[in-house]
Amino acid sequence: MDWFEEYESEIRAYSRVYPVVFETAENAKQTDENGKTYLDFYAGAGVLNLGHNPPSMKAAMIAYLEKNGVLHSLDMMTVAKRDFIQAFVETILRPRNMDYKLQFMGPTGTNAVEASLKLARLVTGRSHIIAFSQGFHGMTLGSLACTANEVFRNAAGVTLDDVSHWPFDNHTGGGLESLDTLRALLENTSGGLEKPAAFLVEAIQAEGGVNVASQEWLLALQKLAHDVGALLIVDDIQAGCGRTGRYFSFEGMGLEPDIITLAKGIGGAGTPMAMNLVKPEHDRHWKPGQHTGTFRGQNLSFVAGREALRFFEDDKLLSETRAKGEIMREHLQKLAEAHADKGYAVRGKGMMQALDVKDGALAKAIAHDCFEHGLLFGPCGVGGQVLKLIPPLTIPEDELLAGLEIFSDAVHRQTEAN
Ligand SMILES: Cc1ncc(COP(=O)(O)O)c(C=O)c1O
Structure with missing residues (x-):
């Protein structure tokens, strides 16, 4: 000790x-x-x-190590990565009729959030992001600006700009009426609130105190995002990958986020990986190599993550x-x-x-x-x-x-x- x-x-x-x-x-x-x-x-x-x-992932990783499978490959193509991509598309995306590109970045959740914010800003040419009270999105400066907790924010040492926080669905001052107020401000040319590049939301706030947003509120938020030309980013880093009894925490609600951030459970065995699901029409705004990271796509995580997906082949x-x-x-x-x-x-x-x-x-x-x-x-x-x-x-x-x-x-x- x-x-x-x-x-x-x-x-x-x-x-x-x-x-x-x-x-x-x-x-x-x-x-x-x-x-x-x-x-x-x-x-x-x-x-x-x-x-x-988990035994199946442990065995797959041991076998991969034993055969000298490539461990580190930056974002080069590997067999392990192809197997993961194919399994994710066939097991998760296609059965749900979801059309998304898979973007890998540095292997923690905050990297996924940073990439999503950057892309939303690239796509819209706007800088402002609207996040929500008690939201938690990570510790690097862009994500931290979206994280609400003052203990974390106070450690930044710089101003955390370009983000406003609005009350989450079931927090004081939140709910559908409050989204109407937000809409009125954004649609009024003298409302004083800059139109956002994106709304960043957790369908279930995990660190924020397990606050479950209603379907109605999430759909209203999605409509507001579309109406004001902003992207809807759902941060499913903690509540996704099966935790809620559906693969995605918002599944079955009629939501079609522009970007879904995933990390934590996606690597399967505690092996780090982060991945954004990005609508193809937004993904085409990236230039090759514009958002890099030495550890974007760890092959051991692909191997374990591929095995993890077998758990979702049926219900x-x-x-x-x-x-x-x-x-x-x-x-x-x-x-x-x-x-x-x-x-x-x-x-x-x-x-x-x-x-x-x-x-x-x-x-x-x-x-x-x-x-x-x-x-x-x-x-x-x-x-x-x-x-x-x-x-x-x-x-x-x-x-x-x-x-x-x-x-x-x-x-x-x-x-x-x-
Ligand atoms: C919803 C959500 N987003 C982002 C993060 C940040 O992930 P990481 O700690 O891997 O950077 C977390 C971590 O708890 C989280 O719960």
Whole structure:
């Protein structure tokens, strides 16, 4: 432990909340170097939708390494990349009648968001972006300008320009009427609000506190974007790749985003990858090499990511996700009812479910209690008051129930102690 405290930067965050050294992991379990096993209801903040070390991906990566498959290739063509592209088109895009180009960039979510903003600005010749309250889009300056949380924004050290934040659907001041107000401002030549290059939105705000936008609101936002000549960018970096019980978090809502940002789960096994889905009419605005990145397209991620796509060849995993999501929701609902006087709220979709305990200090105490009893998860939302549970979609039902039990006990204990 001393090595971390003495030599690793003060920037450490999760390692302070979970002060053990992890050594091995399998599906929904993570074991520390002293042999204590934890149930993982955090899943790498949405990276490990298919669990830790999924056997099929592990085997494919080992085989790839053994045959000296090319590991690094900048954005050159490789067999691994072709296999991934083909599988993504055949498994995800074609069955959904979706016509998009696949753009790879540096392998983290913020890279995907940066590329989407840059393209929207190129396409429209405008600079202004409209993002939403409590949105989270990453830490590099362009994405950070769209991220709402002031703790992160204050670390920028420069002004974060060219972005306005409007209230998200179900936040104070939000909803359909508020989009009407926004429209009135944008359509009034003396409204004072610059027409945007894009609206950047999460259909379900994950870090922002598990806020689920309604279909109506998202469709109204899409219409507004079209009417004012702006692009609609949906950031599906955390809520996508199956998390909600559909491949995309907004699926089935009649939405056709101009750009969809993906990262986290797309690499399959925790192997980093980011990828934007871009409507071809916008993609043609890129000049070759205009947005580069040394690690755009890691072959091990393509190999693991290709295996991950096999989980979506039929509806088995997704229907299990919806069923397990129901179990989670019922469990949280009972907890909220048991403490009805506290006004706890349950929110979520599929296997992203959360209990809002309306108190950051209490949320912290619950997370610590869970950790002591062998369950990992991460609070989110304003002041960290929302307990977000995102176990791997592949978690066996008995482990899901065991984790929920630990969670309930901790909520009861800490609520009573509070
Ligand atoms: C919705 C969303 N967008 C973007 C990001 C940034 O991704 P990364 O941390 O990989 O840069 C995150 C990370 O949590 C996210 O949840």
